[in-house]
Amino acid sequence: MRYFTVIAYDGTRYRGWQRQGNTQDTISARIEAVLSRLDGSAVEIEGAGRTDAGVHAMGQGCTFTLQGSHAPQDVQDYLNTYLPEDIAVLSCETAQARFHARLSSVGKVYRYEIRLSKTPDVFRHKYQWHLGKPLDIECMERAAKALCGTHDYRAFCTAAPKKRSTVRTVQSISFSEDQGTLSITFAGDGFLYNMIRIMVGTLVSIGMHATEPEEIPQILLSGVRAQAGPTAPPEGLCLMKVLYP
Amino acid sequence: MRYFTVIAYDGTRYRGWQRQGNTQDTISARIEAVLSRLDGSAVEIEGAGRTDAGVHAMGQGCTFTLQGSHAPQDVQDYLNTYLPEDIAVLSCETAQARFHARLSSVGKVYRYEIRLSKTPDVFRHKYQWHLGKPLDIECMERAAKALCGTHDYRAFCTAAPKKRSTVRTVQSISFSEDQGTLSITFAGDGFLYNMIRIMVGTLVSIGMHATEPEEIPQILLSGVRAQAGPTAPPEGLCLMKVLYP
Numbered sequence: 001m002r003y004f005t006v007i008a009y010d011g012t013r014y015r016g017w018q019r020q021g022n023t024q025d026t027i028s029a030r031i032e033a034v035l036s037r038l039d040g041s042a043v044e045i046e047g048a049g050r051t052d053a054g055v056h057a058m059g060q061g062c063t064f065t066l067q068g069s070h071a072p073q074d075v076q077d078y079l080n081t082y083l084p085e086d087i088a089v090l091s092c093e094t095a096q097a098r099f100h101a102r103l104s105s106v107g108k109v110y111r112y113e114i115r116l117s118k119t120p121d122v123f124r125h126k127y128q129w130h131l132g133k134p135l136d137i138e139c140m141e142r143a144a145k146a147l148c149g150t151h152d153y154r155a156f157c158t159a160a161p162k163k164r165s166t167v168r169t170v171q172s173i174s175f176s177e178d179q180g181t182l183s184i185t186f187a188g189d190g191f192l193y194n195m196i197r198i199m200v201g202t203l204v205s206i207g208m209h210a211t212e213p214e215e216i217p218q219i220l221l222s223g224v225r226a227q228a229g230p231t232a233p234p235e236g237l238c239l240m241k242v243l244y245p
Numbered sequence: 246m247r248y249f250t251v252i253a254y255d256g257t258r259y260r261g262w263q264r265q266g267n268t269q270d271t272i273s274a275r276i277e278a279v280l281s282r283l284d285g286s287a288v289e290i291e292g293a294g295r296t297d298a299g300v301h302a303m304g305q306g307c308t309f310t311l312q313g314s315h316a317p318q319d320v321q322d323y324l325n326t327y328l329p330e331d332i333a334v335l336s337c338e339t340a341q342a343r344f345h346a347r348l349s350s351v352g353k354v355y356r357y358e359i360r361l362s363k364t365p366d367v368f369r370h371k372y373q374w375h376l377g378k379p380l381d382i383e384c385m386e387r388a389a390k391a392l393c394g395t396h397d398y399r400a401f402c403t404a405a406p407k408k409r410s411t412v413r414t415v416q417s418i419s420f421s422e423d424q425g426t427l428s429i430t431f432a433g434d435g436f437l438y439n440m441i442r443i444m445v446g447t448l449v450s451i452g453m454h455a456t457e458p459e460e461i462p463q464i465l466l467s468g469v470r471a472q473a474g475p476t477a478p479p480e481g482l483c484l485m486k487v488l489y490p
Contacts (some may be wrong), residue, residue: 010367056368080363085370118325122255123301125330184298 002067004095005076007031007047007060010086012126012235016053017060027051027087031062034082038075039066046100049108049244050086052194054234056127059090059109084120107171107243110186112200112236117180123212128181129200129236135182135207137175143206143213144173144184147199147220154223157197158231166192167222173245185240194231202229246314249340250321252276252292255331257371257480261298262305272296272332276307279327282296283320284311293346293487294353299479301372304335304354306487308346336471339396352416352488355431357445357481362425373426374445374481380427380452382420388451388458389418389429392465399468401444402437403476411437411468418444430485439476447474 007027015025020170023029028045035043048061066075076092083089098104115121115128116135147170154166170188184203186196202219205211211229220225252272258429260270268274273290280288293306311320321337328334343349360366363378392415397413399413415433429448431441447464450456456474464472 008367059370077363080365085365085375086367088365088367090364117323119335120325120330120333122253122331122333123303123372130330 001094002065002097002099003063003075003092004063004099004101005062005079005092006090007062008088008090009056009060010126011051011054011056013086014053016055017047017049017051017057028058030083030087031079034079035064035066035075037082038070038078039068041067042202043154046101048105049191049239051237051239052197052234055237055239057239059241060239061101061105061244063095063099069150098240101242104244105242106188106245107187107189108191108239109241109243110191110196110239111238112184112186112196112232113238114182114184114204114236115180116177116182116202121181124181126235127238128223129233131204133208135204136209137177137182137207139209139213140184140203140207141175143203143216144175146213146216147203148173151220152223153192153195153220155219155225155228156195156202157225158194158198160192160225168192168195187241195233197232198225198228198230200232200236204232205229246264246469247340247342247344248308248317248320248337249312249344250307250309250324250337251335252307253303253333253335254301254305255371256296256299256301258331259298260317261300262294262296262302274395274405275328275332276324277410279324280309280311280320282327283315283323284313286312293344293350294436294484296482296484297442297479300482300484301480304486305484306341306346306350306489307429308344315337346487349489350435350487351490352432352486353484354486355380355436355441356483356485357429357431357477358427358483359427359429359445359449359481361422361427364425366426368442369426370477371480372483376449378453380449381454382422382452384454384458385429385448385452388461389420391461392448393418396465397425397468398437398440398465400464400470400473401447402470403439403443405437407472413437441482442477442479443470443473443475444478445481449477450474467470 045064072092079089113128115130150169263273290309317337324334358373360375395414417432
């Protein structure tokens with residue numbers, strides 16, 4: 001039977017969702033190990049977003065097929081019993097045979113948290129980029145507007161593919177500040193490798209007046225990675241939600 | 246000059262606020278080391294609450310005297326620069342010579358978090374007791390009412406002192422539930438060693454119908470530790486606020 005689950009994880013101690021090569025240090029490998037034990041067969045899972053090492057998720061989408069026919073609640077309970085405490089299954093339901101967590105998804109929402117206050121938030125420091133200085137958020141909002149839309153985001157991608165398209169649509173980039181922490185929420189149809197972290201690095205560079213918001217269109221047009229800002233650290237990033245039709 | 250600071254910490258990797266014997270693994274030892282470096286002299290600090298190993302704080306009160314005369318903002322910045330990321334100084338101000346974080350305090354507020362849902366909260370599991378089953382909160386509220394007031398709390402204390410009073414006043418115990426997590430907030434003039442964790446263990450035992458709310462007055466009267474419930478784990482506990490006149 002085929003299943004769709006929503007997964008949350010603290011990515012701090014993992015080498016990302018998925019990784020080439022033989023390693024047990026990924027989130028998908030941990031989930032696959034528990035599912036294989038439940039099903040008595042080797043189970044492979046598909047994640048909607050291949051989050052990097054250190055990146056977190058509150059709503060990763062994930063599909064898999066089991067040989068056996070288990071009640072979805074039993075699958076969820078089994079996983080939550082045997083998975084480590086930093087990975088949790090929030091929901092589980094049966095799915096159509098052709099439903100695929102990544103291929104069927106139509107959009108994703110990510111959040112990036114930046115600590116602006118010099119004082120760290122001791123309970124969230126693993127989930128924030130601790131910048132420790134104020135940013136010109138109005139400038140960043142102007143730049144964010146220019147980053148939205150349908151563009152070739154090649155300049156905002158690490159190791160851009162040569163043959164596949166780097167055109168994506170970013171629907172919105174919104175800002176909210178609360179008690180010294182800035183949250184930037186990105187919604188789009190899909191994101192390239194490191195795209196959000198490079199957008200954040202560029203936005204922060206603009207918020208510190210090292211780059212002008214007016215440079216964004218030119219950076220996009222250039223298609224050159226070096227024109228954009230640095231890649232922001234992974235720990236501030238969290239996959240919030242995967243959208244399906 | 247004398248200073249008063251408010252401190253937040255994630256207590257997970259420390260042996261508590263303060264500990265007998267020579268150890269650097271306590272929160273107070275970490276703060277003292279940085280202050281001694283700033284002041285060029287051995288600094289001793291006083292905390293309002295001597296939190297146990299693994300217990301957290303969002304508002305621990307702390308006083309100390311420095312030989313030098315430093316601006317409070319400089320003291321705060323210096324501490325936040327050199328302290329580990331799981332300890333933060335939220336505020337710093339100068340204080341009267343006789344003002345003492347513990348002796349001058351008139352009350353404290355603690356919060357205890359219990360995860361009721363079978364699904365762990367991956368971002369807060371270090372700050373919660375993961376019970377993983379529902380509780381009869383109405384029963385617990387009735388018992389909490391009986392626990393409030395001015396009583397001899399000897400039955401709710403580990404290694405009760407023989408000569409000092411174990412009479413305390415608990416002003417309020419309030420409950421709130423949000424997305425599978427129960428928070429119990431305790432306000433009182435002071436709490437005995439392990440008193441909140443034993444009250445929580447007793448309340449949970451009542452919430453699981455292993456003990457009746459009507460037994461509380463008798464447990465208080467007995468003054469016998471074994472009559473009360475087990476000591477709840479430290480990680481769910483957080484010192485929220487220390488009250489001063």
